[in-house]
Amino acid sequence: MLVYLSIYIAAILEGEIYYIAMCIAAGAGKVSWVGVWIAGALGGSTGDQIWFYLLRGRIDWLDRYPWLARHRDAVVDRVKAHQILMLLISRFPPGLRVAIPVACAYAGVPPFQFSALNLISGFAWAGSIMLVIIKLGPGALSAFGVNAWWAPAIPAVLIFLFFRWLSRPKRTT
Secondary structure: OOHHHHHHHHHHOOOOHHHHHHHHHHHOOOHHHHHHHHHHHHHHHHHHHHHHHHHOOOOOHHOOOHHHOOOOOOOOHHHHHHHHHHHHHHOOOOOOHHHHHHHHHOOOOOOOHHHHHHHHHHHHHHHHHHHHHHOOOOHHHHHOOOOOOOHHHHHHHHHHHHHHHHOOOOOOO
């Protein structure tokens, strides 16, 4: 039981590293894959929801930063227009796992909607990692170039593109 609690806590704090190790252990039959999947999904979602609920209704202090104050309406409009998709992918992009819950808190996304869709995203995230580790094997990610020299730059590029997209004013037609 402690192993699943440790997976849950590690998923709250850091995400993939410990979870991947436990997926490998599940693939070797040392722990239950269902327990690993549930603990990882719940932990990942809990981490996101901590940020959302911690900042929900208390985020107007961000308006003190000129860049954010200038783009507040664009951010709120963009999040509201795409909130379902953003919430369903919220666990997947590294580097945006804090940014998406914060943006949702800033935009006033309804709590039930955030929690429900984020939980679905958590189970999809944990399940997809487990699928790659247990069923497809360790060489599966290299087929996508994840072990290439440029792989560490992916989160930085995603963060940059996300914030550029998020702050871009809506087009008027």
